[in-house]
Amino acid sequence: MELKEDEIAKREEFTRRVEELSGQNIFACYQCGRCSAGCPMVSKMDAIPSMIMRLLQFGDMRVLEKNTCWVCASCYTCDVRCPKGIDIAKVMEALRQIKLRTNINNIDIGKIEGIEELPQIALIANFRKNTG
Amino acid sequence: MEENKEKTIKVYIMGKEHQVPEGLTIMKAIEYAGYKLVRGAGCRAGFCGACATVYRKANEYKLRVALACQTLAEDGMYLTEIPFVPANKAKYELEKIKPSPNIILQYYPEVARCVACNTCTKSCPQDLKVMDYIQAMKRGDIARAAELSFDCVQCGLCAARCPAEIVHYHAAQLARRLYGKYLAKPSPNLEKRIKEIEEGKYDEEIKRLKSMGLEEMKKRYMEQQKNAEKEEA
Amino acid sequence: MDIPYFPGCSLKSNTRYFEDSAREFFAELGINLVELPEWNCCGTVYSLTTDDIMRHIASVRNLVHAQELGKKLGTNKLMTLCAMCYNTLAQVNALARSRPDDLKTANEFIDDLPDYEAQVEVVHALSFLNENVSFEKVAKLAKRKLNGLRVAPYYGCLLVRPEHVKIDDREKPALMPKLFGLLGATVVDFPYSVECCGSYHTVNMKDVVVEKTRTIIGSARENGADAIVLSCPLCEFNLDERQKDVRMKYPGFERMPVFYFTELLALAMGKKINMGAHYVSPENVLKKYGLV
Numbered sequence: 001m002e003l004k005e006d007e008i009a010k011r012e013e014f015t016r017r018v019e020e021l022s023g024q025n026i027f028a029c030y031q032c033g034r035c036s037a038g039c040p041m042v043s044k045m046d047a048i049p050s051m052i053m054r055l056l057q058f059g060d061m062r063v064l065e066k067n068t069c070w071v072c073a074s075c076y077t078c079d080v081r082c083p084k085g086i087d088i089a090k091v092m093e094a095l096r097q098i099k100l101r102t103n104i105n106n107i108d109i110g111k112i113e114g115i116e117e118l119p120q121i122a123l124i125a126n127f128r129k130n131t132g
Numbered sequence: 133m134e135e136n137k138e139k140t141i142k143v144y145i146m147g148k149e150h151q152v153p154e155g156l157t158i159m160k161a162i163e164y165a166g167y168k169l170v171r172g173a174g175c176r177a178g179f180c181g182a183c184a185t186v187y188r189k190a191n192e193y194k195l196r197v198a199l200a201c202q203t204l205a206e207d208g209m210y211l212t213e214i215p216f217v218p219a220n221k222a223k224y225e226l227e228k229i230k231p232s233p234n235i236i237l238q239y240y241p242e243v244a245r246c247v248a249c250n251t252c253t254k255s256c257p258q259d260l261k262v263m264d265y266i267q268a269m270k271r272g273d274i275a276r277a278a279e280l281s282f283d284c285v286q287c288g289l290c291a292a293r294c295p296a297e298i299v300h301y302h303a304a305q306l307a308r309r310l311y312g313k314y315l316a317k318p319s320p321n322l323e324k325r326i327k328e329i330e331e332g333k334y335d336e337e338i339k340r341l342k343s344m345g346l347e348e349m350k351k352r353y354m355e356q357q358k359n360a361e362k363e364e365a
Numbered sequence: 366m367d368i369p370y371f372p373g374c375s376l377k378s379n380t381r382y383f384e385d386s387a388r389e390f391f392a393e394l395g396i397n398l399v400e401l402p403e404w405n406c407c408g409t410v411y412s413l414t415t416d417d418i419m420r421h422i423a424s425v426r427n428l429v430h431a432q433e434l435g436k437k438l439g440t441n442k443l444m445t446l447c448a449m450c451y452n453t454l455a456q457v458n459a460l461a462r463s464r465p466d467d468l469k470t471a472n473e474f475i476d477d478l479p480d481y482e483a484q485v486e487v488v489h490a491l492s493f494l495n496e497n498v499s500f501e502k503v504a505k506l507a508k509r510k511l512n513g514l515r516v517a518p519y520y521g522c523l524l525v526r527p528e529h530v531k532i533d534d535r536e537k538p539a540l541m542p543k544l545f546g547l548l549g550a551t552v553v554d555f556p557y558s559v560e561c562c563g564s565y566h567t568v569n570m571k572d573v574v575v576e577k578t579r580t581i582i583g584s585a586r587e588n589g590a591d592a593i594v595l596s597c598p599l600c601e602f603n604l605d606e607r608q609k610d611v612r613m614k615y616p617g618f619e620r621m622p623v624f625y626f627t628e629l630l631a632l633a634m635g636k637k638i639n640m641g642a643h644y645v646s647p648e649n650v651l652k653k654y655g656l657v
């Protein structure tokens with residue numbers, strides 16, 4: 001598949017932005033799959049963490065349409081197991097923030113079912129990750 | 133004849149330059165310049181919160197806030213009034229809710245988004261510890277939230293500047309209502325008085341006051357004032 | 366001995382029994398947890414983007430309060446019980462030490478408090494007991510044994526990850542097993558001790574937590590445990606209260622009580638624990654081992 005020059009520029013800018021926000025070298029990933037193997041939320045994701053890393057290496061913005069970064073629970077398992085020292089948890093946070101900083105929240109905090117039984121710790125943590 | 137020239141200062145109201153006498157409050161300065169404050173003026177005594185003002189001093193970058201009726205206009209001030217903050221008030225029935233630790237978050241979930249940046253405290257013209265009472269709410273400490281927010285005049289400046297979109301003063305109102313209804317110690321004198329009222333102790337007196345004419349009422353009021361002054365002396 | 370202590374929001378409201386049992390236990394060691402005179406919510410989770418300083422402000426404020434109290438008490442330690450508070454404060458502290466420019470920005474922004482000098486050491490109670498008291502001393506001071514209570518230590522994520530703030534080994538943690546082993550419990554090893562409980566997904570993706578709880582508790586039971594012991598109010602909500610949701614979806618699911626580690630420590634010191642504060646009552650299990 002041949003890409004036009006402006007498409008390449010857009011993709012490179014996207015990957016650069018993710019690297020800037022996460023502070024991680026996306027191109028260090030050599031697709032070993034350990035992050036996906038250890039991820040406790042992987043069964044609910046429509047693209048597993050190692051696939052997200054591969055797509056990011058191509059600057060493929062379809063990663064923003066996947067639910068991966070929202071199903072991520074910031075457990076850091078991927079971070080501590082990556083043999084190349086990539087903090088994939090930070091990459092997931094970067095993807096969340098790219099979306100959230102366009103003023104689109106991932107949840108509507110006014111419409112939470114069963115809010116009466118939820119402890120503050122859950123609400124505060126959830127809003128930090130799901131709202132901008 | 134000596135001309136007693138009043139010293140004037142320059143103020144910018146919504147971007148337009150005006151010369152106003154020195155020594156006026158911001159509110160008087162705005163009115164001197166010819167504006168009629170319909171929404172942005174109330175008690176004129178620092179109590180009602182209607183005259184929230186955002187201003188900047190000459191040669192500074194900081195946006196400051198104050199109540200227009202309580203702050204003196206200064207030379208070179210750039211100012212504008214915020215007559216109304218359209219903040220949302222949650223609907224609740226005080227009789228039906230309980231003062232559980234989570235109750236305020238249920239009606240104002242955005243309180244959980246507080247990042248402790250302290251912008252609200254810096255925006256308060258009453259120098260209240262706004263962030264501290266929001267933190268108390270997060271913690272489920274309704275009594276402390278009620279105590280710290282007690283002198284709030286609901287001017288809305290905190291809500292206008294909050295990055296987490298919290299409506300501090302409405303949430304505080306809920307805290308104070310819960311505190312008054314469920315947590316404050318009941319006053320034995322209040323209960324006694326309510327009983328007296330229900331038993332009709334004051335019915336005669338009230339009936340008499342209602343049927344009294346305006347002249348009679350004025351006469352009695354002046355008499356009472358005179359007696360009170362005599363007692364003091 | 367006085368030590369500055371950061372409780373966090375949960376321990377002052379819906380998980381008071383975590384703090385109460387901690388105070389009872391530490392009193393037996395002659396250690397006084399001195400709550401910071403002023404503090405705010407730490408934020409619960411550490412913000413992971415490189416440019417976000419605002420979301421660290423809350424933790425920096427707390428570290429300043431700890432710094433100032435520490436000066437009065439002659440220590441630079443700040444003790445925490447809640448795993449999320451520990452992790453967030455420790456990560457912000459690490460950032461303050463490694464990025465002086467960011468620290469400077471934060472200090473300039475917080476204009477109502479002294480500057481944070483990045484000298485505070487954030488410690489979790491388990492590390493403190495291990496390094497500053499010794500588990501052997503705790504066992505010596507214990508008033509009773511835990512009578513072989515079969516307990517599975519659950520660490521969750523934030524005590525063992527990321528690497529630079531972990532208090533224990535991230536694959537096979539040893540602190541809680543050693544401590545409770547010395548106190549006479551039978552510590553059960555199971556494969557989900559460091560598996561994420563689902564955390565904040567309990568708000569809007571409840572099913573994720575239901576599945577995780579079923580797996581974690583199920584595995585603990587399979588390996589012979591009668592109870593879970595942990596250190597995080599969010600893990601506790603997910604593993605204790607959410608057992609109700611697990612039973613609704615899987616009617617055969619057998620309940621298991623969940624303890625905060627300080628509750629078992631208080632028990633070992635001969636104190637009573639607050640049974641009613643638990644969702645799944647620990648009474649039967651404690652009776653079984655003669656601990657009631």
